[in-house]
Amino acid sequence: MKAVFVDDAYKVVVKDVEVPEIAANEVLIQVKVTGICGSDIHTYKGLHLFRKPPVIIGHEIAGEVVKVGDAVTKFRIGDRVTVEPQTGCGVCESCLTGNLNYCSRRGAPGLNGWYGTMAEYFAAPEQTVFKLPESMSYDQGVLVEPFAVGVHAVRKADIQLGDRVAILGAGPIGLLAMAAAKAAGATTTLVTDVIDYALEGAVGMGATHTLNIMNKQDWTTEAKELIGGEFDKVLVAAGVPGIVDNAISLLRKGGRCVTIAMFHGTQTFDIVNLQQGEKEIVGCMTYTREDTISAIDLIAAGHVKEDVIITHKLHYNEAAKGFQMVDKKEDSSLKVLVHF
Structure with missing residues (x-):
């Protein structure tokens, strides 16, 4: 063969x-x-x-x-x-x-x-x-398999009806994670990337907001201004340096960041911001059988x-x-x- x-x-x-x-x-x-x-x-x-x-x-x-x-x-x-x-x-x-x-x-x-x-x-x-x-x-x-990754990330994030969610990275995994977040009840979804056509894809998949962060030093402030506040959850689907710290900056107090991307090297972040805001960073590894079954059902339902x-x-x-x-x-x- x-x-x-x-x-x-x-x-x-x-x-x-x-x-x-x-x-x-x-x-x-x-x-x-x-x-x-x-x-x-x-x-x-x-x-x-x-x-x-x-x-x-x-x-x-x-x-x-x-x-x-x-x-x-x-x-x-x-x-x-x-x-x-x-x-x-x-x-x-x-x-x-x-x-x-x-x-x-x-x-x-x-x-x-x-x-x-x-x-x-x-x-x-x-x-x-x-x-x-x-x-x-x-x-x-x-x-089904890549969507199950997004479904698992949404479960780890505990996304609820009405949540405001940022998805950092508009590759296929980021876009599918956004679709899973919307299916879970997220009403505000902001997707970031450095490529315009990927962000156009995010709009096509149903994102309420997008932001091209190319060459922007203070883009987290702009992201929060776009939605009029901080985010309940952040899904990290791009493994670039500094992205975890960016995610923490986007979160409200008590908010949760879930890391989906494959990372190489070390990530650093502001531990004071994390601790004083009781924010959370949660790792995410593939999926479970429950996620795969849900992915099949959600795709069949048109999500x-x-x-x-x-x-x-x-x-x-x-x-x-x-x-x-x-x-x-x-x-x-x-x-x-x-x-x-």
Whole structure:
């Protein structure tokens, strides 16, 4: 089968590999579409914390079941599915309490022999696979995984009806987190970025306010002026230096900041502002099964405008072009899909 590899930093190639054999508890999925994620770009640059080249890349997927293991009971050949691309040991306290994303032995595509999703076929354990509603397209289905990231962040933030929420970063994860915040009841959503077309996407996804912060030293004051006050919650979807301190500056007393982005290096912030205002910084790591189920339901209910966030659909032979496009922010790209 054909598979897309990040062979080395900034080098994407298509290779022939064997179709994966499935275990008794696994299903084999014919991949219809995959997505290029921001974390894939970290691998592309050789910066990812644990997924290192050479590797079959990808973890977002929608496709059709073409083979099931002998122990599989919930899926049949022909089922249209997506995958929550993580596994746990199944016996630690984290796994047993539903927090598989905390598991110290957490597995993911591209690690320990598990192929990534950017290939003609993908093998996945039955417990990670979810049926797509009949009304949901494969292009919508591939958004389930990144949207689950946003849903999880909103749960961690405890966003409530009427909350005023700032989303720092208008990439696909930031835009999907904003959609999840709106679904949870946020009535004011301000999105920041340094790229105008990304902010136009935020408007298309339903943001009430946007702010281009390029070359602005005091943009947090401007952001608060735009909404007439401070923010209840801030979702950080850009891992740039100083962003956590910016988030704290936006918050009201007692407000909460949730970090979604993948960070490199150290973040510094004003501890006095944090402490005297009883503000909170909360980490956010992937998602849980509950988040994935909610993501499917919310997409099916129309809470994600896929025609806004999906800007490009490429054949797998054009994957290298897609990675460069996402990395360099070319051709007004947001979510770039790779079709098989």
